Amino acid sequence: MTAETATFWLAVVLYALATLASVAGLAFSRQRLEGAAFGLTLAAFASHTASIVLRWIDTGRLPYVQDYENALSGTWAIVLVYLIMSYTWPRVRVAGVVVFPFVLLTVGYGLLVPSDPGPVTPAYRSVWLVIHVLFAWATYAGYVAAASLAGVELLKARRRKPLREDSLLARTPDAARLGEMTFRFVVFGFIVNAAMIASGAIWAYELWGSYWRWDPVETWSLLTWLAYAFYLHAHTTLGWRGAKLAWVAFLSLFGVMMSFWGVQVLPSSYHLFRSLGEGNFDMGRGR
């Protein structure tokens, strides 16, 4: 087992414990468990960072090409945004109850796919691809943060009985404030999502001679962007607030998940990075 694999595994285990602590903390309203979840996340993040640095040193490049590397780096961005959010607004730490399972699922998926770095073929050597992937990570991080805050708002809205003063949910900001914070993350995600689509379009033209091909990943990415565009219009133009709007933010995350995982079951997509390192010089992959 390499140092990179060991640190990655350690991060996965710590994220799993953080998930358990977070869910238990919320279920039993134990602040100590929530604190433990946060501490475990910090430790997992440190190990996760070490894993990325080791990978980077090993390959001599930013880990951005394979599914494994995207799971590794994408989840790092998600956790980073969660930590910044929790540092800025400590009362929303409980949002980890949505963030951690998402992170755990993604890193778990990363463990199942090939991780051998291998040489990078010419198709993946593009500055536009790097920009595209960086914006994709930022997009996912922004949308996951938004969904986690919307999730907290929904959990609060579902409570019929008044919250006990010492409960974790009672410590969170009121619904209006949570809605405003969700909105900010959606705005952030929406802008970087547009940048991701634009940089991907430029890369696609330089590589395949067409900026848009209605590839399933492109389609889901656009679908996700439109779903969040709907959220923004519902908020600013139609004046939606509260649980109805929170549901839109929460469910739109499905589009993000489909872009990342849904395409893995497809018979054909330009965005499948499984064939990396094959010997032939052929850009017409799968077509």
Add this chain to the structure above:
Amino acid sequence: MVARLIRVIASARLAAWLIGVQLGFLVASFLIPQRGIFPDDQVDSFLGAMPGPVGWLFDALALDHVFTSALYYAAAGLLAVNLIVCTWERVAKRLGRAATRGTGAVPDTALVLAVRDPVAVASVLASLGARATEVGEGETRYYLRRGGAGFIGSVVMHAALVLVLIGGVLTGVTTFRGEMLFTEGQARFDTPDDYLSVSQVPSVGSAFRDFAITLKSMEFTYEDGTVVDAVANLQVTDASGDREEAARVNYPLKVRGKSFLLQDAGHSVWITVTDPAGTVVLDSFVNLLNVTDRGYEDSFGLPNGELQILSRPDASQPLDEKMTEGLRITSPIVGLSMADPDASEDPVWVVPGSAGVTVGGYTMRVNEVRVWNRFMVRADAGRHVIYLSFALIIAGTLVRFIDPDRWLKAALAEGPDGARLHLWGAVRYSARALPKEADLIARLVSPPADPSEPVAGADMGDNPSKEVRRDS
């Protein structure tokens, strides 16, 4: 009637519905294999497996190519009209609001506050930069506007979405799609005959331009048996003269609006074949299009049978071993045979430049082995519009949310039972983005901690339940 139609077309509700329709198209395209993305036989087999009425419905709605269907064009066109009218309405509304400066009727939804010290309230409003207009004896209207840049950002963003659709149409009418095959040292002209295939020509403008390209040489870099870099050294000849250019994967050669995208490569063998009667039946480079573990290979018809050619890049590699670094041709060796391709007869191995050999009754001489390259050739004037649109969308959205558009109107009037302040406006999402105005509103509408203490000269009036109206 016309006004109502415009209202419907400009409504956010219609925009939301049309976004929903777009989402529907996207979901359909995900669930149903699309022509142009999936091979036709795969699409046909999917549609064939559908029960009759469903297959008929898919066919009638063109769901196997939704993005080129009339239905999609109609929905996209309507969305464009909605965006244009909606944006125009917003601009007109804003200009109109600025023109009246709050001198119109006070809406029922306005917050009404009893004012103890009108001078203090006027002073607060003036300190915020509100424009004051006297509308009658003892009544002053105030108009406070913020987020001019945000408003422009919003307009730019929505206009850019229309520009995306225009870019898409432009792509449709200006696209050129073709393929060109070069052997090292070969020159090609931008004429129909020199293309391997041309699958689409623009409906407007000229498809072919006056230039030529020569593939001078190819360089390949390998890492662990995999190509990690490929460079095509090219010479471009046009009206301005000759110039040297290089093309790589992801970094195409761009000449007069056309992009030459490096695709795949293989071996090209210059072979001279003479029949038993002494007639030369073949004397040219032949491109070997198939790559296997053995090498680059292909077959060619001759009068007496099929000529099999197999080329390997390095004669020092054992011939029964898998070829490695196939495109780095160092000391090539070529295998020739006239056998049945399914038979396992060994070919006759020839080093280029050596004496001719007899294969199947023909005398064959291999002169040289080079590399061929396939370039995808594309022209698409619409893409620049698309890139510009996205830049505008991003910039517009950024500005829209950094400096959100908002306004506030106030009517301060003396009445028989004291001064009253009517307050109404459009306040956007974020209290932090509106520090001054939000602070004002908070100070005006919040009951003071000590009721005996007036806040900014105002206290809650006769309508404390009303909020400052939020609208668009």
